[in-house]
Structures are given as structure tokens and as C-alpha cells.
Amino acid sequence: MSQPTEGQPMVLQEDRFARHQSIKWWDQQALTNARVLVIGAGALGNEVIKNLALLGVGHLAIADMDKIEASNLSRSVLFRESDEGHLKTVTAAKAALALYPTLNVHVIDGNVLSDLGLGWFRWAQVIVGALDNREARLFVNQCCIQTQKPWVDGGLDVLNGIVRGFDAPRTPCYECTMGNADWQLVNQRRSCSLLARQAFDAGGVPTTITTASVIGAMQAQEVIKRLHQLDCLDGSGFVYEGLRHTSYPIQYTQGKNCPWHEESTSIQSVNTFDSDTPLDQIAQWATEKLHGLDAIDLSRELVQTLTCPKCQNEREIFMPVDRLKTSTLVCETCQEECVPAFVHSIMPDSPLMQRTAKALGLPAWDVLWARRGMDGLGIELSGDQEKQLQTSQIHASNPEG
Ligand SMILES: [Zn+2]
Ligand SMILES: [Zn+2]
CATH class of the missing domain: 3.10.290 (Structural Genomics Hypothetical 15.5 Kd Protein In mrcA-pckA Intergenic Region; Chain A)
Incomplete structure (x- = not known):
């Protein structure tokens, strides 16, 4: 699809967003200027990216490390069968461009824990977490607080889901929402050897497109509300209960021992x-x-x-933990897992x-x-x-x- 030429887009844009503009408080220009970082381009990320592109958000950055597999195709509106084996980020970005050709879209192919510089958080006005594990959420939470940016988290659990918004240190943060059971799971992973950690991460979360659509739409709507300074989830969440429809809002309180509520370092x-x-x-x-x-x-x-406990062979690595490949973790000589x-x-x-x-x-x-x-x-x-x-x-x- 070709980029609209200069002089032409004004009319096109007006037509495209005519139904938005009849909303009294809507500010399409605020969306055109907006910069949103979406972390995760799985089922949830697809829905968020699709919605933000259709809404006319002007600048998107998409971070993900995975390639498209057959099992993604039942839950990812931006992926086609012919995209199998391609990067999720690039494919999602191109599909978003097809939906909204004037979009500026950037991709970061990598693990949030190891490959996403804090500059991207500084660049964004709001961050969307479309993640499937606590470790990544904890890191995004930390990065958002350090760079003083609000973020919207989404989570899926078969027919149920949750949306949460945070703007710490002012509001309770993701870490404040973590209960004992959550910490147990995180610590269980952290106490594993690095090899076992990789096995720990291998499983997928059971999800369907229907719940992902609901939660992804709510996340995108939270972004729109935040960009318009409307009331939004702010140290609070919404639990979507898809079986009996007993959905409810939830207000979090600041954790007594949460370390993220001091004044941030500039x-x-x-x-x-x-x-x-x-x-x-x-x-x-x-x-x-x-x-x-x-x-x-x-x-x-x-x-x-990394040092081999058997042959004492020491290798210099210099790499974030989560970028290490299994083949790097074992000793080249005796195949023992290195320390x-x-x-x-x-x-x-x-x-x-x-x-x-x-x-x-x-x-x-x-x-x-x-x-x-x-x-x-x-x-x-x-x-x-x-x-x-x-x-x-x-x-x-x-x-x-
Ligand atoms: Zn906190
Ligand atoms: Zn060895």
C-alpha cells in the first residue's frame, strides 16, 4: 500500500476519523501525536496493536522476541498462514501499516528483560504490557517507574481476564498487587538454575481470541482515556469474569514493603x-x-x-541473563551446566x-x-x-x- 502524498491526506484523514470527531471530547490530534510502546505481540498484543492502529495512534513501538508459529494463528488477527516463521514484531508492524498507512511503527526484536533499552520507555507516553509472565511484568513495572511513565497491563486466563493501570510512584504499582502465591512462583523460577529457568518459560498460557479481544480492547481504551486525561485505571484494575459475568473493578493499595514509592531518581x-x-x-x-x-x-x-564446575573452564560472557542460549550455558568440553x-x-x-x-x-x-x-x-x-x-x-x- 502506498503512502498518501502530501496535500491529500487531510481530506482522507477527516473521512477516516469522522465518527471519532463527532465525539465531543475526542482529540484526534492527541492520538496522531501519541507514542505508545506495546510490549508483547502475541494474542493480546495483536489486539492492542490492531486497535491502536485503527484508532489513529501516530507512533507505535512493538517489542517481542518470538517468531510466528502455527499455534498463534487461531488468536492473532494480524498474522496469516504465510507469515509462519517470520518475526511477530515485523509482521504485526506491517499489518498495522496496512490498517493505517500514515502510522510510524518501530520494532524491537528481543526479550524485554535483555534487549529493550530504557530509552524506549522514555520515548513513549504510555506503555502497554501484553505479557504472559510475572517476571516480564515486574521488569516493565520497574522500567516504567524509573522513567516515570504510566502503563496498562493485561492478563488472560481462559474465559477470564484482567486489565490494570499503574502510574507509580503516585499510585500503587504492579508489585503492590503481587500476593504470596505470585512471589512464590517468581522465586521458584529465580531459584532455578539458568537452564531450568528456560524450561520454566517454555509453556504457553491457555488463551482464546475471544478473551484476548475483550482485554486487548480494554487496554487500548485505557490508552485513549489516558491520552485525553480522562479517568482511567490508576492503581486499580478491572477483573473480567467471562463465565457468569460477575466482572468487577478492583482498587489496589500500596504494598507496605514495596520499594517503588520513593521519589524517582531523575x-x-x-x-x-x-x-x-x-x-x-x-x-x-x-x-x-x-x-x-x-x-x-x-x-x-x-x-x-560462566564457569564449569567440573573442568573449571571459565568463559567471559557479558550478556543479560535472558539473552543466554542453552548452548552457551553448558561447558563446551564436558557439557556440564556452567555457574x-x-x-x-x-x-x-x-x-x-x-x-x-x-x-x-x-x-x-x-x-x-x-x-x-x-x-x-x-x-x-x-x-x-x-x-x-x-x-x-x-x-x-x-x-x-
Ligand atoms: Zn508498589
Ligand atoms: Zn566442563
Whole structure:
């Protein structure tokens, strides 16, 4: 489908959104200007992306790591049989472009836990979680709070579902909603060896398109309401009960021990720093700002080395845990599962300071956290931004990724 030429779209646009414009409070321009990050392009993500494109949201970023399988086809309106084996992100983006050709759509092919830089959260006005596990939700929750962005979470359970909106630290956050049973499951996964964790993640959630449509539509509607400053789910949720229709709203309370309700550390965009800047340069800059430096904290935990417990063979890795492949986790010589050593903070005198964020395994367009005593400062590696936005953009004519 060709892009509308300049001069022409105004009439087209007016026709396209005529039914929106007869809504008194509707502001189509607010949607045209909006930037929304959708994390997950499965059953729920498909519905959210479809709705946001039809509604005329102007800028979308879609993050997912998976390729399309046959089992996705019964629940994904944007995928066709011929798309099997292709990336979910690229296929969803192209389908969204076909629905709304003036859309600017970006894709991040990777795991949210390892490959999504915090810059994408800073870019977005609102984030939509279309996720199927607690670990990813916890991370998205953390990233949204650190970048001070609201997010809308959706969850599916056969005929039932849930939609929740958070804007912490002001409102209760996702972590505040976690009960003992949720933490037990998270800790069960975290206490597993890295190999077992991958097996843990392999199962799929039982879902149908009908519940995904209901919940995805509600999530998209929450985005619209937020962009119009209307009342929306805000530290609260809506439980959709699809069997007996006893659906109900739910108000969350701030967890007593929830760590996310202090004032957030401010983040500064620095255009001269990118993921190829040696950390010691960034540390020097931060030292001047904070009049000293205790450490640079990373956006996520990295595996620094893997050591074989049998032959003591140690390999340097530098990669976020969730990017590690099974084949990397086992010893090349004896096939034993290796033991990881992690790094989350880098001290000023560490030799790791000579490395770049990229060499450490961090994703592009990330944020580093400089810390001195009680003071802190987030440093957005904004030098990556333009390249990220450019290389991630999908055009209708792009070859299949
Ligand atoms: Zn909380
Ligand atoms: Zn070995």
C-alpha cells in the first residue's frame, strides 16, 4: 500500500476519523501525536496493536522476541498462514501499516528483560504490557517507574481476564498487587538454575481470541482515556469474569514493603553519550555532576562469566541473563551446566569501566545509573536515539525481517 502524498491526506484523514470527531471530547490530534510502546505481540498484543492502529495512534513501538508459529494463528488477527516463521514484531508492524498507512511503527526484536533499552520507555507516553509472565511484568513495572511513565497491563486466563493501570510512584504499582502465591512462583523460577529457568518459560498460557479481544480492547481504551486525561485505571484494575459475568473493578493499595514509592531518581538525556562510549568517560561526567561517584548501576543484571564446575573452564560472557542460549550455558568440553557470575554495579576503579555499554551486553539506548551516597542520576545514552528510531522503523515496502 502506498503512502498518501502530501496535500491529500487531510481530506482522507477527516473521512477516516469522522465518527471519532463527532465525539465531543475526542482529540484526534492527541492520538496522531501519541507514542505508545506495546510490549508483547502475541494474542493480546495483536489486539492492542490492531486497535491502536485503527484508532489513529501516530507512533507505535512493538517489542517481542518470538517468531510466528502455527499455534498463534487461531488468536492473532494480524498474522496469516504465510507469515509462519517470520518475526511477530515485523509482521504485526506491517499489518498495522496496512490498517493505517500514515502510522510510524518501530520494532524491537528481543526479550524485554535483555534487549529493550530504557530509552524506549522514555520515548513513549504510555506503555502497554501484553505479557504472559510475572517476571516480564515486574521488569516493565520497574522500567516504567524509573522513567516515570504510566502503563496498562493485561492478563488472560481462559474465559477470564484482567486489565490494570499503574502510574507509580503516585499510585500503587504492579508489585503492590503481587500476593504470596505470585512471589512464590517468581522465586521458584529465580531459584532455578539458568537452564531450568528456560524450561520454566517454555509453556504457553491457555488463551482464546475471544478473551484476548475483550482485554486487548480494554487496554487500548485505557490508552485513549489516558491520552485525553480522562479517568482511567490508576492503581486499580478491572477483573473480567467471562463465565457468569460477575466482572468487577478492583482498587489496589500500596504494598507496605514495596520499594517503588520513593521519589524517582531523575534522568538526564546526554546526546554525546551512546552505547559505544567507554564507561569511564560517563563516570567522569557523573563524578562532576554528583561531586563524587560510588558506582554506576546497570539497568539489568548481566552475566559476566560462566564457569564449569567440573573442568573449571571459565568463559567471559557479558550478556543479560535472558539473552543466554542453552548452548552457551553448558561447558563446551564436558557439557556440564556452567555457574554464572553476575554484575549489576561497576565501581570507579573496576577495569570494566574501560568497556562500553554495548561491550557489557546492555541494549542500545539504555540508561545508566550513577550513584553517590543517597544521591543518584540516570544518564540516558541519547546518542543512540536517532539511529535506533531509524533502524527500527518499518515501512510497508521493507523486506521481511
Ligand atoms: Zn508498589
Ligand atoms: Zn566442563
